[in-house]
Amino acid sequence: DILRNLKEELWPKAYRKQDTILLDQILDESFELIDGSGNRYTKNDELNWIKNNATQHDFFRYEIKRLDIYENGTAIIAGTGHIYKDSVSSTYESSNVLIKKGTTWKAISSHVSGFKQLK
Secondary structure (H helix, E strand, O other): OHHHHHHHHHHHHHHHOOOHHHHHHHEEEEEEEEOOOOOEEEHHHHHHHHHHOOOOOOEEEEEEEEEEEEOOOEEEEEEEEEEEEOOEEEEEEEEEEEEEEOOEEEEEEEEEEEEEEEO
16 A cells, blocks of 8 residues: 555655655666666656656556565565646556665665557
8 A cells, every 4th residue: 555655646746746855755766767878877867857847647547556565674566657738648567676774664766657648
């Protein structure tokens, strides 16, 4: 439930509200994002990006298709992001690796690819 809430509610909320404090709590210092073009971004890159870029869509939903938690305190969350803007919808695929530090889950890696614009 904690990981589902983090990925489906808190993480999108941080981007929607340009909440760098919340995103800072979600991302580990070692966080790295790899986008669909193979570009790499650090935690600081992501914090700066959301600070300077307001959400451009009307509605967003993340659909978890894989959620595995391992005994060593590692979790993998993968699924589909659904983006709605005006009458256009788009999707993308992402996978995330999180580690448990004490009682808190932190994202250490994200990969985003397969962006598709739908009708």
